[in-house]
Amino acid sequence: MAYRIFLQTFGCQMNEYDSELVRSLLKARGFAFTEDQEEADVILMNTCAIREHAHNRVFSHLAKLKTLKRQRNLVVGVLGCMAQNLKTELTETQPLVDVLVGPDGYRRLPDLLISAIEHQAKGLAVDLSEYETYEQILPDRAAGVNAWIAVMRGCDNFCTFCVVPYTRGRERSRNPEGIIEEAQELAGRGYKQITLLGQNVNSYQYGTWDFARLITAVADVPGIQRVRFTSPHPKDFPPALLDAVAGHPHICRQIHLPVQSGNNRVLAGMGRCYTRKEYVGLVDNIRRRADIALSTDIISGFCGETENEYMDTYGLVQEIEYHSAFIFKYSERKNTIAARKYPDDVPEPVKSQRVTRLVELQKTISVRKNMALLGETVHVLVEGNAKKSRDQWMGHTESNVTVVWEKNHTATQPGDFVSIQVTDATASTLYGTPVSPFPLKGVEKRNSLVSKCLGP
Numbered sequence: 001m002a003y004r005i006f007l008q009t010f011g012c013q014m015n016e017y018d019s020e021l022v023r024s025l026l027k028a029r030g031f032a033f034t035e036d037q038e039e040a041d042v043i044l045m046n047t048c049a050i051r052e053h054a055h056n057r058v059f060s061h062l063a064k065l066k067t068l069k070r071q072r073n074l075v076v077g078v079l080g081c082m083a084q085n086l087k088t089e090l091t092e093t094q095p096l097v098d099v100l101v102g103p104d105g106y107r108r109l110p111d112l113l114i115s116a117i118e119h120q121a122k123g124l125a126v127d128l129s130e131y132e133t134y135e136q137i138l139p140d141r142a143a144g145v146n147a148w149i150a151v152m153r154g155c156d157n158f159c160t161f162c163v164v165p166y167t168r169g170r171e172r173s174r175n176p177e178g179i180i181e182e183a184q185e186l187a188g189r190g191y192k193q194i195t196l197l198g199q200n201v202n203s204y205q206y207g208t209w210d211f212a213r214l215i216t217a218v219a220d221v222p223g224i225q226r227v228r229f230t231s232p233h234p235k236d237f238p239p240a241l242l243d244a245v246a247g248h249p250h251i252c253r254q255i256h257l258p259v260q261s262g263n264n265r266v267l268a269g270m271g272r273c274y275t276r277k278e279y280v281g282l283v284d285n286i287r288r289r290a291d292i293a294l295s296t297d298i299i300s301g302f303c304g305e306t307e308n309e310y311m312d313t314y315g316l317v318q319e320i321e322y323h324s325a326f327i328f329k330y331s332e333r334k335n336t337i338a339a340r341k342y343p344d345d346v347p348e349p350v351k352s353q354r355v356t357r358l359v360e361l362q363k364t365i366s367v368r369k370n371m372a373l374l375g376e377t378v379h380v381l382v383e384g385n386a387k388k389s390r391d392q393w394m395g396h397t398e399s400n401v402t403v404v405w406e407k408n409h410t411a412t413q414p415g416d417f418v419s420i421q422v423t424d425a426t427a428s429t430l431y432g433t434p435v436s437p438f439p440l441k442g443v444e445k446r447n448s449l450v451s452k453c454l455g456p
């Protein structure tokens, strides 16, 4: 009988994608997967080291597995960024962990698991590679509407707070041929939306192919209706990429543009390589070209951040008015430049209070933007059941706002594009009712983020 694996994924979309690669590699060697931890022979955690919260969840999960491991034969594996960054700590303090595999070691995972199961051997694969891009491994994806494709791995930017260059190594880009074939395969299976992933996605470079050329080629694949990407670095956002976003009918007019801080001293301390003025100039440039929705990442309470410096970030959020923002308090990550160079000296209650104030500010901006859509018609890709009710559909607009509506039209199915008239809005969700023509079978009606409602 095949050994059964229970795989749990923490962290970002890149980790979700890596878990799909892991599934593919293990299935090819005869392993089976189970959703039930109780019947698994192997429990794998694909971990994230970027924030303290994900890190703590993994340690508390490991603590719970101790009992399970005492009761029966069980192999426990830690994969991903924590395995890479905390290999010594995990080896020394977590004897229940049998296998540690970093993001560049997944090809070795099947052999390591077989040795652990059959010979109780501990296994380690934590060497970073300059070349590994998992070319020719087609991720094992569940059927659906949205898919991710990693187009490059690693990061050379070394922002001082960030652990990624140490856990995922140096930048390397995939052959565009393999990426386009993957997009064609997805289109053939009915996927409508692809998100191109990379830690520093706009630095994609393979021979003469840059990211603007790559995203255009993916958006040209017949059947793919929406292409998104995450995350670009503001310091090198090329004009050709903006041309592609503003001009291609299948590239979403939505950009996630991490700012991290609105204060020049803090930006310099973070090693972000742009000033507030340069960032605002880029935003102005983007907005002059087209109606493009912007979201961002912000860190509050970075080393030495004063109240005045924090208020610069607060003022920037007021000025730019993002559609949405991911706001986190700074948490020192082992082995980063900031951990070695600067004291983590903003008190925890101050960090928390600064995050709360920014979250409240962003909420009011998001509510205002979403309320402005009341009575308008938005075009939505149907993705599946709403989280709270199977009697409702859920999808997203081109600008990536969640939309929820009642299932009152039997012909609708995931993958359709529908027109929804907005009747209510919160900071994160639009609610509405379908309008005719309905649904837009497989083709997105597009040209503007929103069209005036002409009535049903």
Ligand code: SF4
Residues within 6 Å of the ligand: 155, 156, 157, 158, 159, 162, 163, 164, 165, 199, 200, 233
């Ligand atoms: S660009 Fe900076 S924040 Fe982003 S992954 Fe690279 S080092 Fe980390």
